[in-house]
Amino acid sequence: MAEAYPQPPPPVIRRRAWLRIFWVGLVLWLATVLVIFVTGNPFLVPMLVLLGSFLVPVTFVAWAFERRETGELTPGLILNTFIAGGVLGVLAASLLEAYLLRPSSWFLYLGVGLIEEAVKLAVLAFLTRHLHHKAVRDGIVLGASVGFGFAAFETAGYAFTALFTAHGLSVPQLVATEVLRSVLSPFGHGLWTAILGGVLFSSSTREHFTITVRLILAYLGVSLLHALWDGMRVIALYLTLLFTGGQVSNGSLVRPTSGQLVLFTALEWIGLAIVAIIGLLWLWAEVRSTRRAQHPPLQPYGWRVPIRPPRT
Numbered sequence: 427m428a429e430a431y432p433q434p435p436p437p438v439i440r441r442r443a444w445l446r447i448f449w450v451g452l453v454l455w456l457a458t459v460l461v462i463f464v465t466g467n468p469f470l471v472p473m474l475v476l477l478g479s480f481l482v483p484v485t486f487v488a489w490a491f492e493r494r495e496t497g498e499l500t501p502g503l504i505l506n507t508f509i510a511g512g513v514l515g516v517l518a519a520s521l522l523e524a525y526l527l528r529p530s531s532w533f534l535y536l537g538v539g540l541i542e543e544a545v546k547l548a549v550l551a552f553l554t555r556h557l558h559h560k561a562v563r564d565g566i567v568l569g570a571s572v573g574f575g576f577a578a579f580e581t582a583g584y585a586f587t588a589l590f591t592a593h594g595l596s597v598p599q600l601v602a603t604e605v606l607r608s609v610l611s612p613f614g615h616g617l618w619t620a621i622l623g624g625v626l627f628s629s630s631t632r633e634h635f636t637i638t639v640r641l642i643l644a645y646l647g648v649s650l651l652h653a654l655w656d657g658m659r660v661i662a663l664y665l666t667l668l669f670t671g672g673q674v675s676n677g678s679l680v681r682p683t684s685g686q687l688v689l690f691t692a693l694e695w696i697g698l699a700i701v702a703i704i705g706l707l708w709l710w711a712e713v714r715s716t717r718r719a720q721h722p723p724l725q726p727y728g729w730r731v732p733i734r735p736p737r738t
Contacts, residue, residue: 444488451481462597471589471597478604479582482611483574484508490570490620495563495716503554504571511549512575516583518545519576535660539652543645546572546619551626551635560630562716566709569623574616581607613702614655617709618648624712647708655701662694 455477462470491504519542527537550572557564581604588603589595625644629636654661663674666689673680679690 442492444485444492447488448481448485451477451485455481459597459601468595471595471600474597474600475582475585475589475604478601478608479585480578482608483578483581483616486612486616487571487574490567493563494567495561496559498557498559499564499567503568507550507553507568507571508575508578510575511546511553511572512577512579514549515542515546515572515576516579518549535657536649536653538656539649542576542615543618543622543649543652546576546615547622547626547645550619550623555635560627560635562624562628563713565623565625565627566620566712566716567623569626570616570620572623573614573619574611576619577607577611577615580615581611610698613698613705617702617705618652621648621705621709621712624709624716628715651701651705655698658694658697658701661697662690665693666690 455474458470458474458477461467462474487504487508491499491501522541522545523538526541527534531537546569550569553572554560554565554568584607585600585603589597589600591599622641622644625641626635629638629641663679666672666679666686667674670683670686670689672682672686679686682690
């Protein structure tokens, strides 16, 4: 008779792990900033770039992972989609934008939106093609993972570029860039790819993904939100000129008044808020549709007429 071995205890799922990740990461980031300003040690700059770029994306991915639907979403799969999805997405988007777009083109922002959202959607479909059960909520979580991975590596690039100025290295400018992009990060790539992930998984079969009209329309809509988000500074600039007059040189107002600066800033932030709200409402509608599919509404009460078999 074979000896029975004791079974290992079931794994403990810790809720709100994302909150601990955020606070620990924030303390480490603040400590790094403080030590850099006290010592002036440039060897700590890469640590500052990585902590500031990945803190918010990793926190939101951990938050989304706690809301997965099936057991097929493992920490390994989430890590794979976050890192591989982010790296492949940034590399592919950079190549396509370099060969297909021109900086002075009127099509620039829409082209960037179309390219980057297509790349993230393709990477998401490739990395999750072997899943047996393609639940819509899992698609939202995996899409957010790919999108936040893209955002993290993109923010690292922007932060590293902001470090170099005409007067040498500027750590305050690096910190300001990371803070601004971290605040805006939840309403950008992660949100847009989460929407596409939900639509992609809702139009799939057990064997493969399918391209449907709904998926194409969602892709075009998300790309438009992306384009409006990236081009909001230009939109606010021309709205300021429309309301107050003036001249533009190299994408900036010529000798702007204080009133123009206030109006320009207000229009830019209001525009970003509108785009963010549209994206959040869209994602909320996708989540609501999955809940309705899992819990169909009960039939209303009414008179029930018994059906009797016919007499023979």
